[in-house]
Amino acid sequence: MTDLPDLIDDKIKRIERDVDELRVRDKEADDFKVRDEVFDELTLKALYRLASTGLIQALGGPISTGKEANVFHAIGPGGRELAIKIYRIRTSDFKAMHDYILGDYRFANVRKTKKDVVFAWTKKEFRNLTRARKARVRVPEPLKYRENVLVMQFIGRDGVACPLLKHAVENLENVKEVYDATIEFMKRLYQDAHLVHADLSEYNILVDDQAEPVFIDMGQSVLVQHPRAQEFLQRDVGNVVKFFNEAGVRASAITVLREITK
Ligand SMILES: Nc1ncnc2c1ncn2[C@@H]1O[C@H](COP(=O)(O)OP(=O)(O)OP(=O)(O)O)[C@@H](O)[C@H]1O
Ligand SMILES: [Mg+2]
Structure with a gap:
């Protein structure tokens, strides 16, 4: 048996090895700037704590x-x-994040340093996913x-992420079904979770292996x-309708908007 501190050390070593590997890949890609920003000290600490609870x-x-x-993929x-x-702390679009967090009463007390906004953003995604799931939206x-x-x-599965709708569409047998499920999820998100995705496209x-949208x-x-x-809902509807129209589904933004909000 390895005792816990050793185990955690091993995990951190593994993380650091992965970081090094990423550094190498970046070098190859002629891009030096990324890794140190991702695995800054705060991030490593957070990963360390998550590893120490056994979750990672x-x-x-x-x-x-x-x-x-x-x-990242993990086990x-x-x-x-x-x-x-892992949200970037240094290079995130702080201004844009702040604009979204302003106007959300759940985050009225967020202090305005960059780090705090990024942390609030992470918490916000966690909560939004939780709400969406409760409303039976696949996330x-x-x-x-x-x-x-x-x-x-x-x-x-096996470290390979399901494809984006953008790429999955060519291999879909029934695009209309994926479209219908997408609209249904948008409706549940709006009516039951009281959320607007705000970057849906x-x-x-x-698209998972059952041809279900996530x-x-x-x-x-x-x-x-x-x-x-x-405004965000209209934009989401616009993106989705445009994409599915191009994929051969006859969809109208006005009808969809009405369907979601009725
Ligand atoms: N839970 C998940 N399971 C599998 N793959 C995922 C998961 N979450 C994200 N991904 C993959 O990672 C990609 C980026 O994730 P996401 O869209 O959440 O980040 P992002 O905010 O768009 O990042 P950025 O805009 O900086 O590229 C996705 O397009 C998807 O391929
Ligand atoms: Mg994305």
């Missing part, structure tokens, strides 16, 4: 590296696959968050009371 057993490779966040208790989303099950780190169910919907990326989602909720 091993950290895998990156699934996605983006502007606001990086998503949790019982070999369960996890997705770990990754949120498991835990800590500082800028969000741990959730991995949508995929073919880039934030995964909404992801809900940090920016807002309550329907948010002053800009209607």
Whole structure:
């Protein structure tokens, strides 16, 4: 038996090894700036604590590296696959985040340092996913968050994430069914969870192996009371309708908007 501190040390070593590996990959990609920002001290601490609770057993490779966040594959208790989303502290679009958090009474007390806003953002995504799930919208099950780190169910298998709707569409036998489910989820999100996704498009919907849509990326989602909720909803509807129209489904933004809000 290895005692716990040793185990945790092992986990951290593994994380650090992965970080090093990422550094190498970045070098190859001629991009030096990313890694130190992702695994800054606060992030490592948060990961360390999550590992020490046993929630993260091993950290895998990156699934996605983006502007606001990086998503990693990981293994949790019982070999369960996890997705770990790590928001960047230094390079996040602080101003945009702040605009979304302003106007959300749940976060009225958030102090205005960059770090605090990113932490609030992480918590907000966790809560939004929780609300969405309660309303029977398919989203990754949120498991835990800590500082800028969000741990959730991995949508995929054996380390391979399910494709984005954008890419899955060509192989779908019944696009109309995916469209209908998407609209149904938007409706549940609005009517039961009282949320608007606010960044919904073919880039934030995964399609699982049952050809079911899964909404992801809900940090920016807002309550329907948010002053800009209607504007965001219209934009979401516009994106979804445009995409499915191009995929051959006859959809009308006005009808969909009415369906969601009636
Ligand atoms: N739970 C999950 N299971 C599997 N893959 C996921 C999961 N969450 C996110 N991903 C993958 O990671 C990508 C980025 O995730 P997400 O959309 O939440 O971050 P993001 O905020 O868009 O990041 P950025 O905008 O900075 O690129 C997704 O497009 C998807 O491929
Ligand atoms: Mg996204």
